[in-house]
Amino acid sequence: MIIDSYDGKSKPFLRAEDLYQEVERNDVVTLVTFKRKVVDYVIDKYNAKVDIQYPTTNGTQDIYSFIYEGKKYQIYMSPIGAAIAAIVLKEVSVVTGSHKFIYFGSCGVLNEAKCRGKVIVPNEAYRDEGISYHYAPASDYIEVRNCAKISEIFNLLNIPHVSGRTWTTDAIYMETADKVKKHKKEGCITVEMEVAGVEAVSRFYNIDNYHLLFSADSLEHEENWDRVDFGGDKELALQIEMFEVALKLASKL
Numbered sequence: 415m416i417i418d419s420y421d422g423k424s425k426p427f428l429r430a431e432d433l434y435q436e437v438e439r440n441d442v443v444t445l446v447t448f449k450r451k452v453v454d455y456v457i458d459k460y461n462a463k464v465d466i467q468y469p470t471t472n473g474t475q476d477i478y479s480f481i482y483e484g485k486k487y488q489i490y491m492s493p494i495g496a497a498i499a500a501i502v503l504k505e506v507s508v509v510t511g512s513h514k515f516i517y518f519g520s521c522g523v524l525n526e527a528k529c530r531g532k533v534i535v536p537n538e539a540y541r542d543e544g545i546s547y548h549y550a551p552a553s554d555y556i557e558v559r560n561c562a563k564i565s566e567i568f569n570l571l572n573i574p575h576v577s578g579r580t581w582t583t584d585a586i587y588m589e590t591a592d593k594v595k596k597h598k599k600e601g602c603i604t605v606e607m608e609v610a611g612v613e614a615v616s617r618f619y620n621i622d623n624y625h626l627l628f629s630a631d632s633l634e635h636e637e638n639w640d641r642v643d644f645g646g647d648k649e650l651a652l653q654i655e656m657f658e659v660a661l662k663l664a665s666k667l
Contacts (some may be wrong), residue, residue, distance in 0.1 A: 416544065417552040424643045427432035430501075430508045434468055437623060438513035443489040443664040444477075444512040446503075449653050455493050456480060456657065468509050476504060477510060480666055487664055489510060494614045495584055496611025498541040503612060507621050515616065515623045518660045520626065520630035520649060521580070521606040522589070526575050533659060534627040537561040537581040539610035540597060543584040555579070556613050560624050567666045573659060580627070582610035593637035604629075624667075626660055628652050 447453060456478065457464040465479035476488045488510060492499045507513055511547060525527040538555045541547065550556060563575055567569065568575045582598040583589060597605070609625050616623040630649050 417547050419547045419550065420551050421553075423602065430505050434505060434509050436508050439513050440511040442479075442486055442488055442508065442512045443514045443515070443516065443667055444490070444506060444509065445657065445660050445664060446490060446499075446515055446517045446656065447494050447653070448492055448494055449650070450491055451650055451659050452653050453478065453489060455654050456489055458604075467511055470505075474542075475505065476505060476660050482661060483665060485665070487636070487661070491610050492517075492608075494607060496608045497545040497584070498584060499608045499609045500545050500549075500615035503616060503621065503623070504619055507619065510560040513525055513621045513622065514664075516626065516660045517608065517612060517623060518626040518628075518653075518656045519606070519608075520653070521604040521627040523604055523629040524581070524594065525578070525603040526629070526632055528578065529629045530547045531574065533573060533575040533656070534566045534580075534604055534629070535561050535568075535575050535577045536604065536609050536625050536627065537577045538579045539602070540602060541610045541612060543582050543607070543611050549614040549618040556610050558609060558613050558625060559617065560622060562625055564663065567663055570666075573662070575659040576603070579645065580609050583607060593607055624663065626656060626663070628656050 436446055462478040462480035464476050466477040467474050477488055479486055479488050492502055505513060522531040536558045538557055540555055565577060579602040581602045604627055
């Protein structure tokens, strides 16, 4: 079965290190966005510049660097979806040497009362995607490391936040009413497309990752999708606000 795909004993035929020159690990924190306009904002406000550019099968992946409070940070725009986002994570770690990644982006909420107006820190992710089963033994949920560390830092910074389970799916158009009911019953407060896969891959390669989410659309009412801020100017403003939150977190790591 597909969920029995994990093989932690034999060696893979192809590794990222075989395609790209590996850089020695360092302490530079990498921030990961899914919005080009966030990268543009960092270019304008923090004078970010392309530091590393490496080829892929459908173009190049640009990694920008900038200075904040005298320290170097990196940012890049990730493709959307667990499989490709997790693969790019590994590649960026190889070519930059970074092993601390902060992901921030929007999600659908399954519990508006808990999520609205707060940063959401997932603590477990339901594995409704494919790549995680190749990097970790089969299970319904995967624990999201570093959630307690994020909460500790946010408490010090007085940043309102909530922790809870998330539902990671790679089938955005098949978030059905029955699935929503099931995951809400299990305690999921959000739905998104990357956390479970990125968590499994980063754990396998001993990379630290930190996940931050904010509410955009709502599936709480099960039968009707509520667009709320999804895809609008308000969401873009929240994306930029989340970058600043992620940067504050990065400065404490």
